[in-house]
Amino acid sequence: MSYTVTRRRALAGLASTLLLPMAIKGRSAAAAPAPLFAHGVASGDPDQSSIVLWTRVTTAAPQLQVTWEMARDESFSEIVATGVQTANASRDFTVKVVVGELEPGARYYYRFRSADTYSVVGRTRTLADGPLARVGLAIASCSNYPFGYFNAYEAIALDSRVEFVLHLGDYLYEYGPDGYGAEAGQRLGRAHLPAHEIVTLQDYRQRHAQYKADPQARGMHAAHPLLAVWDDHESTNNPWMGGAQNHQPEEEGPWAPRRSASLQAWYEWMPVREPLEGADPAAYWRHFRFGDLASLVTLETRHSGRSQQVDYDEAALATMDAAAARQFMMGEVGAPGRTMLSGDMETFAAAALANSVRAGEPWRLIGNAIPMARTLSPRLSTEDLAYLSARLDPGNLARAERFARLGELEMPLYLDPWDGYPEARERFYQLGRDAGTSDLLVLTGDSHSFWRNALHDGSGHSMGLELGTSGITSPGDFLEFGAEGAGLMDQRLADTNPEVEWTDGLHNGYVRLELTPELARADFIAVSTIAARDYTLKRLSRVDISHRNGALTWTTSPD
Known part of the structure; x- marks a missing residue:
């Protein structure tokens, strides 16, 4: 079933069950902003009694007074809080306020004003306290501006079954005009600004401004509060505590100032609470409690505890035998003491999970x-390689052969994720067991693919399930192999890996997760294109998750 609908009819359909597939005309999900508020409004980082409101003013004045208002209704006839903030260059004219003394689990509307100019109206809500029958989350990741339109953001904005957006990082990308996604950006007129790789504070601010000015991003932010997690590209590709893969000190200066600039711009431009005075800004993690229904613990895996990642020696792969591969994985990748999380992060996560178990919450989510x-x-x-050889250009065939070589040696697809830190992963699983839980529902971004994965510790004991979301625009790893080639690679990933139940790297989109006391339902929702503003939506798969004998179990159904 497929049909074309106006935006108003699309909204009506989404208000019930998000009818799929459906076509959506290319329009912004939010009203056009006044030039003074060109980057829209946003909210996020909620708890039971407070939430962060955000905007930014575009002005040539050295400073500007901005009034904010929060109300129970969209017409602002019942204002519950108001105040004034000063926007100035010290924070790139961004305005952020934490509004407190709010009711738990309540919906609010908010706006900003300077003189007679108003922002668009945003909608937000606090976290519930006590009994809760349901909560709906959109899970998003990897929004690379040049690769295409943020159609999935618009779909999230229109999805009335969503109450909060969990963004799992790569909210923006650092690359310049010759970097990742640049060719698509030139075709679509979506080249990155500034027109070079971002390094300085002003660079990061300008890149954030470009992403926030996108009409579909504005619509998503105005519609739902954000629960934010960063990944690597908010600073640069594959950082660790002492540097990054995409940082060259001889050309770009020391790592510490660049990292500091990226984090400062992130805090300025995102609707999140500021670090406490004297606290490490890299120590960004949260425990969100959704009434008595669920706890969500977000992890910081880039700046506060990550050891330098180990990379494959490409030349050695050609001659490596199985014994050498095992030694590499055990002696280098699995070396004792290699960490992913800081000690403080682990302590925080352990306490949050233990509190959730003691409270009897049915769901423990990991962001x-x-x-x-x-x-x-x-x-x-051999048949797979022959099939690919007949269809791929020499460059992509070489990539496929490299993946095949890694598969032959039983080595991970990549060493940047938890596969590159197996001891740290075991430590995290032990942390969960010590807290009294082995039923984690892990929500994951980064890979530009949808996933359903069953998690196990090194002894084979179930630790829970993992739901991975695709990129908002970033493409799957095998997409350049063509639809059939990428489909073959996805199937072989599932065939090769006992923990991988299903994966799809062909589509961009998001995961909608709805929780009730008895059931967690995840819908994997794809957009038909990111190359045009008109698109259709399709549910690729649905998984229903429940508890059985202290563990999580699932049943699936395709579209």
Whole structure:
């Protein structure tokens, strides 16, 4: 079933069950903003009695007084809080306020004003306290501006079954005009600003401004509060505590100032609470409690505890045998003491999970930026390689052969995710067991693919399930192999890996997760295109998750 609808009819359909597939005309999900408030409004980082409101003013004045208002109704006839903030250059003219003394589980509307100019109206809500029958989350990740339109953001904005957006990182990308996604950006007129890789504070601010000015991003932010997790590209590709893969000190200066600039711009431009005075800004993690229904613990896996990642020696792969591969994985990748999370992060997560168990909450969610399941590179048969050889150009065939070589050696697809930190993963699983839980529902971004994964510790004991979301625009790893080639690679990934139940790297989109006391339902929702503003929606798969004998079990159904 497929049909074309106006935006108003689309909203009506989404208000019930998000009818799929459906076509959506290319329009903004939010009203056009006044030039003074060109970056729209946003809210996020909620608890039971407070929430962060955000906007930014575009002005040539050295400073500007901005009034904010919060009301129970969209017409602002019942205002519950108001105040004034000063916007100035010290924070790039962004305005952020934490509004307190709010009711738990309540919906509110908010807006900003300077003189006679108003922002668009945003809608937000606090977290519930006490009995809660249901909560709906959209899970998003990897929004690379040049690769295409943020159609999935618009779909999230229109999805009335969503109450909160969990964004699992790569909210923006750092690359310049010759970097990742640049060719698509030139075709679509969506080239990155500034027109170089971002390094300085002003660079990061300008890149954030470009992303926030996007009409579909504005619509998503105005519609739902954000629960934010960063990944690597908010600073640069694959950072660790002492540097990053995409940071060259000889050309870009020391790592510490660049990281500091990226984090400062992130705090300025995102609707999140500021670090306490004297606190480490890299120590960003949260425990969100959804009434008596669920706890969500978000992890920081890039800046506060990550050891330097180990990379494959490409030359050695050609001659490596199985014994050498095992030694590499045990002696280097699995070396004792290699960490992913800081000690403070682990202590925080352990306490939050233990509190959830003691409270009798049915669901323990982990907001996790990078894939956790064991994912070996796919084993490809001679027939598979012959099939790909007939269809791929030499460059992509070489990539496929490299994946096949890793699969032959039973080595991970990548060493950047938890696969590159197996001891740290075991430590995290032990942390969960010590807290009294082995029924984690891990929500994951980063990979540009949809996933359903079953998680196990090193002894084979179930630790829960992992749901991975695709990119908002960033493409799947195998997409350049064509639809059939990418489909083959996805199938071989599932065939090779016992923990991978299903994966799809062909589509962009998001995951909608609805929780009730008895059931967690995840819908994997794809947009038909990111190359145009008119698109259709399709549910690729649905999974229903429940508890059985202290563990999580699931049943699935396709569209």
